[in-house]
Amino acid sequence: MPYSLVTGGAGFIGAHVARSLLSSGKQVIVLDDLSGGFKENVPEKAIFIEGTILDHELLQKLFNEYEIEYVYHLAAYAAEGLSHFIKRFNYSNNLTGSVNLINESVKHKVKCFVFTSSIATYGALPPPMREDMTPEPEDPYGIAKLAVEMDLKVSHEMFGLDYVIFRPHNVxxxxxxxxxxxxxxxxxxxxxxxxxxxxxxxxxxxxxxxFTYVGDIAPIIANCVDHKECYGEVFNIGADxxxxxxxxxxxxxxxxxxxxxxxxxxxxxxxxxxHSDHSKIKKIFGExxxxxxxxxxxxxxxxxxxxxxxxxxxxxxxxxxxxxxxxxxxx
Known part of the structure; x- marks a missing residue:
């Protein structure tokens, strides 16, 4: 039986994405270490596994035990301002942990890896930020997010791993x-x-x-894998x-x-x-x-x-x- 894995599914946006997936008939596994989320946020019909993406042996076991079809990677410590003062923690959680997840996705032929990046990748570029701008992150959080985006691109080029990247903001x-x-x-x-x-x-x-209401973006993130024209693309998503x-x-x-x-x-x-421009995503999902x-x-x-x-x-x-x-x- 194929599953969708939601990392950070006991947290904020992840809990909403997990619910959207379940409502569309998907089988869902939530992986979360509860460092910033809460078990009561996990929907009842999801399989919950308490653990961290830093534990690569746990990830290996998880991917071997379940047929994971899609990965929705929302686990991150998203304190952008604090990231200047917790560099080691930031890069361990937001970059190394993501690479552990990408490794298993490549090895187990995941159909699509959906990554929630951030508007922080743009840094102080003049708004509205557009996807065709060259990112210039100004803090370690944005740097880590951009590094994962870049690794997904080279993982596709080397191993054929399909991906979709979203850059939400102020949710x-x-x-x-x-x-x-x-x-x-x-x-x-x-x-x-x-x-x-x-x-x-x-x-x-x-x-x-x-400021973006989570209920507006979670369904799009959940359903993007059904739109092949999204694959290999980066999308801003949020309020105007x-x-x-x-x-x-x-x-x-x-x-x-x-x-x-x-x-x-x-x-x-x-x-x-x-704030960002959303004309690109509207071409696929409309208004x-x-x-x-x-x-x-x-x-x-x-x-x-x-x-x-x-x-x-x-x-x-x-x-x-x-x-x-x-x-x-x-x-």
């Missing part, structure tokens, strides 16, 4: 890890509100992003309308129905304006669903309130502390 929605203080700004804001704390904004909040971070903070306050203030922090080293920020936040609020506030845990293995934002060290 939010149900199953985000509300207790992660380093990534997923919408979840961070909601968690701060539920804790009665001010919303922390780096700089003056004028940075712009297009950009907002400032300050506008986002106020929108979250409105959606949560709570009062709060904004706490402005020193600016950090980050790309100021980032896919684009949930408005207001509607997307409304849907996430019910889940967040039911989940409740989470303690914001600190990353315990910071490798470089120079220039680390002080707020990331607060208890």
């Amino acid at each position: 939010y929605g149900e199953y985000q890890n509300l207790g992660d203080r380093y990534r997923n700004v919408v979840g961070i804001f909601m968690n701060q509100l539920m804790q009665g704390n001010p919303l922390t904004v780096f700089g003056d909040g004028s940075q712009t992003r297009a 309308k950009e907002y400032t971070v300050k506008e986002l903070a106020n929108a979250v306050i409105d959606a949560m129905g709570m009062k709060s203030e904004l706490r402005f922090l020193d600016a950090r080293n980050e790309v100021v304006h980032a 896919y669903s684009k949930t408005s920020l207001e509607e997307g936040l409304k849907g996430m609020v019910g889940w967040a309130k039911a989940t409740g506030a989470k303690k914001s845990s600190k990353f315990e293995n910071i490798e470089i502390t120079e220039k680390l934002p002080p707020v990331w060290l607060e208890d």
Whole structure:
């Protein structure tokens, strides 16, 4: 019996992709080490295996035991800003782990390897970012993502491994890890509100992003393998309308129905304006669903309130502390 393997399927986007695959009649295996995800996020009908893509012997056993037809690789530590300070951890998890997975996919003749890369590969290129631009990542997270993209290309050329690459951006929605203080700004804001704390904004909040509701992109990622014209291609995917971070903070306050203030922090080293062009993916999937920020936040609020506030845990293995934002060290 053929299976689709979803790495990171207990995490945020992976949990939604796993559900989309199951709803289309696929058999799903979820592999996740639960470092950033939660077992309750895994859909009941999926086979769940707790483990890490760093364990190449586990991957060998998994691919030998199951007939894995498609691989959806969403396992990553996606804290872009923090990646400057955890270089070894970043490259081990986001690059070496991915290579372990590519190796097994080549050896077991996987039909297609679907990889969620990131808009971070573009760095500070002028928006809207397009797939025909030469990537210039500005942080180790983006570098690792681009390296995996490049390895998939040469793996296809050498071994015939088909692949599809997506570059999503600023995705939010149900199953985000509300207790992660380093990534997923919408979840961070909601968690701060539920804790009665001010919303922390780096700089003056004028940075712009297009915030993408996860329910709009997960079905496309799941179903791309049925569109052979996607194979060997890179696609931006996400929302078209950009907002400032300050506008986002106020929108979250409105959606949560709570009062709060904004706490402005020193600016950090980050790309100021980032949003992408989606004309390429629309040529294949048409005008896919684009949930408005207001509607997307409304849907996430019910889940967040039911989940409740989470303690914001600190990353315990910071490798470089120079220039680390002080707020990331607060208890």
